[in-house]
Amino acid sequence: MNKVLFIFVFSSFTLTACSKPENNTAVQAPVQQTAQTASESTKIRSTPAAGEHAETSLYWAGEYKGVLPCADCEGIKMELELKSDKTYELKEEYLGKGSGKEFKSEGAFSFDASNSSIITLDKAAENRKFFISENFAEARDLQTGKAIDSQLNYKLMKDTH
Template identity: 35%
Template sequence: MNKSLCCIALLALFTTACSEAPKEETAVDTTQVQTDAAKTVPVGDTSQNSLDWAGSYEGVLPCASCEGIQTLITLQSDNSFVQETVYLGKDEKILKLMGKAAWDEKGQKITLEDGTQYLVGENQLIMLDTEGQRITGDLAANYVLKKKQ
């Protein structure tokens, strides 16, 4: 009997020693926190957070009714921009557009206030079509603005 009582006492001791005290739960909605964080800063390396994208970009974009569109876009680190365009072989008046550029959720593309979209690359802006896709074909290389050094 003494042996049985000793075994029961040891068994009770081992069972209580191995159990953990209940943890206090915190009422934090991790889904909401993750969603809010994803809206503000893209995860991983993106054009927005890993490239030195602020600066001036220039080039001549194709034009159906003129010799080309001389374009200069200056991007500031606060997302403000100034776009200056001249339709070559036409009026040649400088058209100026100012405002805030909006980054897409992936931190790769910007949209200017007139709806024009650009893919932001290393020292270049690549003009996109109206659906936000890269322009393909023979003239695709002409839709690139190079960063001024």
């Protein structure tokens, strides 16, 4: 975000310093377009750029919701709330057979040292791993943290209220 702001300010300064047009609206139009483009690119970016860390570059706190695949039921309705103090609340409800039972886990999570886009929930949630993006959380392999090799959807979408 700081890089985008710096580029915007530097570009604005350069454009105004290079020429003195008689009509100020001609200079303002490109600047406004640049500002719009910068804010749009921030919304679209879902993973941190090279060298950035999800922990510090993304707004990861919030509620993530979705239905994950289940081997012996219609799906698992899941809500994962990540709090800014690095605690979580996980709610799961098995759909179809045995529905109506909700399981709840609470505890702390940590960002992976080797891949800062991966979090690991504590023992209360069976050390589950999730890839965290600005707009979604994706369940990952418990051992490796790698994406699950499947055509099924393991993403929880961020609730934007």
